[in-house]
Amino acid sequence: MAEFNITDKVDITDVNCPITFVKTKVALEELDDGDILEVRLNDGEPVQNVPRSLKEEGHKVLELTQNDDGTYRLIVQKVGD
Amino acid sequence: MAFTNEQLERYSRHIILKEVGAKGQKKLSQAKVLIIGAGGLGAPAALYLAAAGVGTIGIVDADEVDLSNLQRQVIHSTADIGKPKVQSAKETMEAINPDVTVNTYHTFVTSGNVLDLIKDYDFILDGTDNFPAKFLINDACVMAKKPFSHAGIIRFKGQLMTYVPGQGPCYRCVFKNPPPKDAVPTCKQAGVIGAMGGVIGSLQAMEAVKYIVGAGDLLTGYLLTFDALKMEWHKVKLPSDTSKCAVCGDHPTITELVDYEQAECDMKK
Ligand SMILES: [Zn+2]
Numbered sequence: 001m002a003e004f005n006i007t008d009k010v011d012i013t014d015v016n017c018p019i020t021f022v023k024t025k026v027a028l029e030e031l032d033d034g035d036i037l038e039v040r041l042n043d044g045e046p047v048q049n050v051p052r053s054l055k056e057e058g059h060k061v062l063e064l065t066q067n068d069d070g071t072y073r074l075i076v077q078k079v080g081d
Numbered sequence: 082m083a084f085t086n087e088q089l090e091r092y093s094r095h096i097i098l099k100e101v102g103a104k105g106q107k108k109l110s111q112a113k114v115l116i117i118g119a120g121g122l123g124a125p126a127a128l129y130l131a132a133a134g135v136g137t138i139g140i141v142d143a144d145e146v147d148l149s150n151l152q153r154q155v156i157h158s159t160a161d162i163g164k165p166k167v168q169s170a171k172e173t174m175e176a177i178n179p180d181v182t183v184n185t186y187h188t189f190v191t192s193g194n195v196l197d198l199i200k201d202y203d204f205i206l207d208g209t210d211n212f213p214a215k216f217l218i219n220d221a222c223v224m225a226k227k228p229f230s231h232a233g234i235i236r237f238k239g240q241l242m243t244y245v246p247g248q249g250p251c252y253r254c255v256f257k258n259p260p261p262k263d264a265v266p267t268c269k270q271a272g273v274i275g276a277m278g279g280v281i282g283s284l285q286a287m288e289a290v291k292y293i294v295g296a297g298d299l300l301t302g303y304l305l306t307f308d309a310l311k312m313e314w315h316k317v318k319l320p321s322d323t324s325k326c327a328v329c330g331d332h333p334t335i336t337e338l339v340d341y342e343q344a345e346c347d348m349k350k
Contacts, residue, residue, distance in 0.1 A: 015086050022093045026084060026103040057099075 004062065004075050007035035012050070013042050013071055020046045021053045024076075028059065031078045036062070039074040047072050088180065092134055105294035106134065110180065112293045115139040115202035117190050117218060119166040121278030122232050122285060123208030124156035129286035131174035131181045135293070138174065141186040141198060142166040153275035190214055192338035195221040204292050205229035206285045212259035213341035219244070219252035220338055223329045228292060230285040230300075235271050237309040239281035242300050242319070243288050249302035250319045254326040259341045274309060281307065 010027035012020045024039055031037060041050055043066075051061045051074060060077040067073055084092070084103065095101045095109075112135050116123045119142040130138055146154075146161045146169050154166075161169035167185035174183050186198060190209070195217055199205050205227055207218045215231065222229040222244060231252045232241035244251045284305070291297050304317045328335045 015089070018097065019086065019090050019093055022089050022096050023086070026089065026096060029103045 004036050004038070006038045006075075007031055009038040009040070011040040012046060013040055017045050017049060021050055024050055024054065025057070028054075028076070028078050033078060033081045035078045037076050037078065039076060040067070041072050041074055043070060043072060050074065051076075088134075091178075091180075095133070100296040101294050105296070108293050108295075109134050109290065110136040112204070113137040113139070113202045114204045114206065114289050114293075115141065115199055116206045116208055117141045117198075117214070118208035118210065119144075119154070119156065119170045120150065120208060120210060121153045121234060121273060121275075122282035123206065124154040124170070125279045125282035126206050126208060126286040126289075127156055127170050127174055128177065129283055130289060131178045131183070133286070133290055134178060134180055135289070136180070137182045137184065137202075139184040139186060139198070139202060140167050140170050141188065141190055142170075143187060143189040153273065153278045155279065190217060192217060192340045195338065196225055199225055199227050202227070204289045206289060207231050208282065208285070211343055212265070213343050215252060216256075216259050216341060217338060220328050220335060223251050223253075224336075224338070230288045232281045232285050234273050234277045234281050235266070237274050237277065238307065239277050239309075240304055240306045241281055241284055241288075242304045243292075245292070245299060245301050248299075249321065250323050251326060251329040253328050253335075254323050254330075255304065255319055257327075262342050277307075277309060280309075 008027060010024060012023045015023055027037055051064060054076050055061055058079045060079055062077055063075040065073050092106045095106050096103050114130055114135050116127050119140050127140060144166050146157045146164050146166055148162055150157060156173045157169045165187045167187050171183040171185050174181055199221060205222055207215055207229060209215055226246040228245040230243050288299055291299060302319050304319055306315045323329050324331045
């Protein structure tokens with residue numbers, strides 16, 4: 001697993017679509033251009049949709065890995081302010 | 082202020098919009114909007130602003146809910162008849178969105194109280210139904226440098242414009258003076274189609290929300306008119322020279338607020 005300089009973390013395993021994306025978007029809004037956000041998300045719909053929606057908004061998805069507990073870890077870099 | 086998961090869900094359709102986002106939604110939650118008149122225009126405006134999560138909403142109206150109001154004033158119910166409109170409106174708004182603080186002012190707007198009423202608010206909605214109040218609100222907002230939305234509805238017609246200090250003409254730039262009393266019918270005498278309040282009052286709420294989040298272009302320098310029978314909209318560009326206006330011009334002759342006389346039937350309240 002690559003080392004990233006994580007600026008902030010957000011856990012979206014406690015919400016459902018489309019709030020998964022909304023919560024991620026809100027966390028990103030607090031960051032500056034180039035900052036890195038770590039997102040903890042569930043398998044299934046969130047893994048399929050959240051990274052895609054983030055890319056559509058112009059952010060850089062750097063890595064998506066599975067955690068030991070079955071959730072996923074998404075590393076996204078904010079593009080723009 | 083961080084949003085709870087519940088608030089993220091409530092406002093998700095706003096937050097997803099790039100013109101609003103979490104930043105815009107926060108601005109809404111910190112904003113203070115005053116609605117003058119809880120009638121045909123104020124009712125839908127108040128509903129949408131409460132639903133949108135505008136943090137503080139003031140509402141001014143001296144009347145009680147009357148059976149004849151219910152054809153268009155959708156914030157009030159049959160069970161509210163006899164209740165002060167501001168109280169009825171507050172109950173409905175709080176039921177829609179407990180995040181919102183509603184301040185009620187059970188009074189007519191007058192030259193003596195208008196500056197005090199508007200002073201703590203960021204944006205004013207004129208939802209009144211008579212010319213004296215409209216000129217009073219305009220002059221007070223110009224003097225206090227407050228942005229506001231003017232609107233009027235009668236029969237099948239509606240109009241609105243937005244004033245932002247320094248960004249275009251005020252209501253008096255366009256309409257000069259109230260018409261002589263009894264020269265024009267009020268909506269009480271002339272009638273008004275109920276949905277017109279919904280159309281125009283919702284647009285006033287739209288202007289308030291856009292002003293607060295800073296999205297798009299406001300109706301500053303324009304009068305938007307709607308004719309429902311013809312289903313025609315006109316966006317009329319207003320003269321940009323405000324220098325000769327009696328209240329917002331370079332040498333204002335109106336420097337104090339006045340209460341114009343109202344038509345007889347408007348006074349039987
Ligand atoms: Zn003017």
